[in-house]
Amino acid sequence: MSALLDVRNLHTEFRTGAGLVRAVDGVSYTVDPGETVAIVGESGSGKSVGAMSILRLIPDPPGRITEGQILFGGRDLLGLSPEEMRAVRGSEIGMVFQEPMTSLNPVLTIGRQMTETLQQHRGADRATADRRAVELLSLVGISDPERRLRQYPHQLSGGMRQRIMIAIALTCEPKLIIADEPTTALDVTIQAQILELMTGLTRRLNVALIIITHNLGVVARYAKRVNVMYAGRIVESGPAADVYHDPRHPYTIALLRSVPRLDRPRQARLDPVEGQPPDLTRLDRGCAFRPRCRFAIAACAEARPPLEAAGAAGHLSACFRRDELGAAQAAA
Amino acid sequence: MTGIAADRPLLEVRGLRMHFPISEGILMRRQIGEVKAVDGVDFSLRRGETLGLVGESGCGKTTTGRCILQLERPTAGEIIYDGVDINSLPRRDMLALRRRIQVIFQDPYSSLNPRMKVGDIIGEPIMVHGLAADATRRAARVRELLSVCGLDPNFADRYPHEMSGGQRQRVGIARALALEPEFIVCDEAVSALDVSIQAQVINLLEDLRERFGLTYLFIAHDLSVVRHLCQRVAVMYLGRIVELAECDELFDNPLHPYTRALLGAVPIPDPTIEAGRVFQPVRGEVPSPINPPSGCVFHPRCVLAVESCKQARPELRELKPGHWVACTQVS
Numbered sequence: 087m088s089a090l091l092d093v094r095n096l097h098t099e100f101r102t103g104a105g106l107v108r109a110v111d112g113v114s115y116t117v118d119p120g121e122t123v124a125i126v127g128e129s130g131s132g133k134s135v136g137a138m139s140i141l142r143l144i145p146d147p148p149g150r151i152t153e154g155q156i157l158f159g160g161r162d163l164l165g166l167s168p169e170e171m172r173a174v175r176g177s178e179i180g181m182v183f184q185e186p187m188t189s190l191n192p193v194l195t196i197g198r199q200m201t202e203t204l205q206q207h208r209g210a211d212r213a214t215a216d217r218r219a220v221e222l223l224s225l226v227g228i229s230d231p232e233r234r235l236r237q238y239p240h241q242l243s244g245g246m247r248q249r250i251m252i253a254i255a256l257t258c259e260p261k262l263i264i265a266d267e268p269t270t271a272l273d274v275t276i277q278a279q280i281l282e283l284m285t286g287l288t289r290r291l292n293v294a295l296i297i298i299t300h301n302l303g304v305v306a307r308y309a310k311r312v313n314v315m316y317a318g319r320i321v322e323s324g325p326a327a328d329v330y331h332d333p334r335h336p337y338t339i340a341l342l343r344s345v346p347r348l349d350r351p352r353q354a355r356l357d358p359v360e361g362q363p364p365d366l367t368r369l370d371r372g373c374a375f376r377p378r379c380r381f382a383i384a385a386c387a388e389a390r391p392p393l394e395a396a397g398a399a400g401h402l403s404a405c406f407r408r409d410e411l412g413a414a415q416a417a418a
Numbered sequence: 419m420t421g422i423a424a425d426r427p428l429l430e431v432r433g434l435r436m437h438f439p440i441s442e443g444i445l446m447r448r449q450i451g452e453v454k455a456v457d458g459v460d461f462s463l464r465r466g467e468t469l470g471l472v473g474e475s476g477c478g479k480t481t482t483g484r485c486i487l488q489l490e491r492p493t494a495g496e497i498i499y500d501g502v503d504i505n506s507l508p509r510r511d512m513l514a515l516r517r518r519i520q521v522i523f524q525d526p527y528s529s530l531n532p533r534m535k536v537g538d539i540i541g542e543p544i545m546v547h548g549l550a551a552d553a554t555r556r557a558a559r560v561r562e563l564l565s566v567c568g569l570d571p572n573f574a575d576r577y578p579h580e581m582s583g584g585q586r587q588r589v590g591i592a593r594a595l596a597l598e599p600e601f602i603v604c605d606e607a608v609s610a611l612d613v614s615i616q617a618q619v620i621n622l623l624e625d626l627r628e629r630f631g632l633t634y635l636f637i638a639h640d641l642s643v644v645r646h647l648c649q650r651v652a653v654m655y656l657g658r659i660v661e662l663a664e665c666d667e668l669f670d671n672p673l674h675p676y677t678r679a680l681l682g683a684v685p686i687p688d689p690t691i692e693a694g695r696v697f698q699p700v701r702g703e704v705p706s707p708i709n710p711p712s713g714c715v716f717h718p719r720c721v722l723a724v725e726s727c728k729q730a731r732p733e734l735r736e737l738k739p740g741h742w743v744a745c746t747q748v749s
Contacts, residue, residue: 128612129583243703273474274639278683278699300613303685307692326689342687344617346646348669349686355624356646358617362582378614 088160089116090261090294091140096154098132098139101147105367109135109149111318114393119261120292122285124309124326126299130363131315133298137264141181142171159261177207180255180293182284184267187247190239196250197235203257222253227283245276252284262294269304281308302345306330311400314338317364317374320393324401334396334403334411336379373405381407426501427462428601428633429486434459434495436481440708453707455481457657459495460734465600468627468634470648470665472641472680476704477654479637483603486635487521488512499601517547520594524606526586530578536589537574540564543596563592566629568622584615591622601633608643620647641684645669650740653677656707656715659734663741673743675720676700714745722747 098110110132117123127133138144139151142163156163163174175181183189191199200222201215210218216235223231226249239247248268255263265284269277285308288295297309305312305326312329314322314337322335333339340359346352361378372387373379379386385406395401396408405411436456439449456478463469471479484490486497488504497504504515523529530539540560543549550556561571567588578586587607594602604623608616620643626632638644644651645665652662653674661674672678679700686692702719705711711718717727724747734742737749 128614245703273704274641274680274683275474275700276703278685278697279701282697282699301685302613302687303692306687306689307685307697330687330689341613344614345687346617346620346642347686347688348642348645348681348684349688349691352646352666356617356620358621359614360618362584363612363614 089157090119090121090159091117091296092155092157093136093140094155094157096136096139096156097152098135098144098149099152100135100149102367107366108318108369109366110139113154113315113318113320115313115320115323117262117294117296120288120294121311122288122295122297122309124297124299124305124312125315126302126305126312127315128300128363130317130366132318133315134266136315137266137296137298140264141175141179142166143175173207176203177258178260178262180257180260180263182248182251182255182263182265182268184270187239187244189251190247192239194238195235196237196239196242200235200250200254200257203254207258218257219253222256223250225256225287226250226253227279228253244272245280248272248276248280249283252280252287256287256291256293259291260293262296263288264296264298266298267300268297270299270301277304302342314341317366317369319374319390319404320402321375321404322402323393325398328398328401332397332401332412334401334408335375335405336381336407336411337375339411340378340380381405381411383407428465428467428500429463429635430496430498431459431461431482431486432496432498434482434485434497435493436478436485436490437493451708454657454710455707456485456492457707457710459654459657459659461652461659461662463601463633463635465633466627466631467650468636468648470644470651471635471637471654472639472644472651473654474639474680474704476656476707478657478707479654480605482654483521483605483635483637487519487603488516517597518599519601519603520597520599521603521605522587522590522594522607524609526578526583526590526610529590530586530593532578534577535574536564536576536578536581539578539589540574540593540596543593547597549597559596560592563595564589566595566626567592568618582615583611584618587611587615587619588622591619591626595626595630598630600631601635603635603637605637606639607636609638609640616643623647641669641680653680656704656710658715658744659742660716660744661742662734667738667741671741673737673741673748674716674745675722675748676716679719 094114096110096113100107100109113136125133140156200219204210204215204218220231228234228249269280309326312326313320316337322338343357344359364374373391376382376386391404391406393402393404396403397412434456437452437454440451441447442450473479485492537560540563541556544556550559560574564571564573569588608619636648648665651665651668652659655676661677672681700719713728713730714732717723732744732746734744736742
């Protein structure tokens with residue numbers, strides 16, 4: 087099976103007052119049709135910029151995609167004209183963002199925002215578009231859809247607005263949905279509802295899903311594969327079970343150890359990742375995690391470790407000591 | 419007398435209500451309703467204890483904290499701090515009391531003045547309360563506070579924007595400590611921080627509690643963090659406490675259907691455990707506090723609800739020693 091999305095050596099830069107920021111610095115990964123892939127990382131790791139690059143929504147200036155290919159269904163999205171790209175965004179790739187209030191237009195009714203996409207991309211007439219909108223709202227679990235279509239975003243709750251965003255993302259039956267922190271702004275119980283809805287629907291409709299999140303629990307519950315990002319690069323990648331049970335990058339190990347867990351006895355003290363997040367304008371040629379790493383050696387200052395096979399099939403790590411780490415973890 | 423003072427809770431909240439009026443009209447303003455942000459809350463805090471106050475947005479946990487901090491004037495109820503009702507204090511005594519109660523906010527970006535140097539941010543309360551004889555001594559105290567909070571004392575000359583989120587939150591903590599308080603309200607104090615930084619700040623809060631004998635009211639929505647930090651936990655829903663217990667008891671043996679729903683909604687960072695979990699998200703959304711449901715406010719979303727839950731509001735009952743639940747359907 088060939089990949090639906092094949093991101094190859096993607097570089098996205100921002101020119102800032104403080105200097106050049108390589109927000110995405112040589113990222114490669116694939117997403118198969120119907121697959122759920124998580125991209126996990128902290129602020130500044132490049133996880134959102136990477137997703138925005140796929141959609142070509144990087145504001146230029148100050149941002150620019152400088153290198154790489156984004157093959158979607160065999161076509162390089164970076165070679166498309168703005169019009170062609172707009173068609174891809176509306177109908178082949180759907181988007182769900184963190185804050186639905188800022189991604190919905192406050193002065194248009196829900197109905198107008200939903201039918202617009204259908205009329206634009208599918209040339210549907212008004213009545214067909216309305217019918218489809220009602221259908222989609224029921225699909226995402228909104229009761230009384232006819233009434234909701236006449237309402238404005240501010241009349242709905244945060245959870246309901248996110249359901250609308252999912253309905254809009256599904257409007258043209260896309261092959262891929264990119265969800266950037268889709269539930270971060272929502273409460274725990276609503277977050278659970280929205281994630282269940284999203285993963286259930288994508289499975290049923292065979293839509294591939296990229297979930298971008300900082301929440302390690304969300305990844306564990308919903309993603310088959312995971313890419314861990316740090317300072318613009320993927321530092322570890324693989325099937326979620328392998329990455330969680332046999333982490334091969336010191337950052338992943340430290341991250342998993344630092345979170346308090348409800349399923350384990352209370353610890354006397356947490357084991358944090360020491361140090362501060364990297365300043366992206368001042369990275370040297372070595373590994374960006376080196377200053378915070380407990381396993382750093384002299385070689386780490388000389389060059390960035392490439393992302394290479396570690397442990398089980400499909401498991402990759404960008405650490406010179408990835409093989410030792412596996413053994414050390416097993417012994418511990 | 420001293421014996422009584424030692425047994426006395428440091429803080430007692432009794433029947434706290436905070437109703438915000440909703441008004442309509444421009445020339446002839448009239449009240450058309452009220453938001454019952456906090457609607458009858460009772461709890462107490464022992465000296466040196468950390469009490470967690472958890473719940474989703476709009477449950478009233480932040481408003482409860484703001485009432486204790488005297489940032490809101492409650493509609494009804496008493497807040498008794500160290501034996502004194504703080505709402506009936508004369509202004510001068512209030513200022514003295516305010517020194518003993520401090521706050522750490524969620525967002526270190528918006529709670530620090532961007533035009534002030536870190537040294538001035540931390541030094542300001544020391545100056546206002548006249549706690550340092552002169553500028554030199556004040557500067558020395560600021561440097562000491564920075565180092566207590568794990569920051570380089572030279573950060574005193576920096577501006578907040580020159581620091582990372584975790585460092586800024588440490589500045590917020592240093593400012594709260596400047597007046598040598600005994601009680602700190604931590605309002606989502608680690609929620610905005612990245613995962614790798616969050617653990618650092620949690621450890622710092624624990625160290626400070628030990629070192630200075632602090633008492634915390636820890637307001638948060640992240641249940642795993644609350645479980646780690648708190649000795650007792652109160653779960654709030656729509657302005658009321660629905661369950662209150664010792665921390666381990668609450669997490670090992672949750673009784674209220676809402677507490678159970680909250681705990682079930684938290685995903686565990688382990689794909690194997692998650693694959694084996696049967697998960698049924700709680701239905702519906704949090705109702706509006708303007709027009710809350712009758713009887714038990716959780717009944718429209720509750721799996722255990724029966725007809726009588728719509729009639730009478732369940733009171734908190736002590737089902738086991740120290741374990742309080744506001745539900746008639748559990749035992």
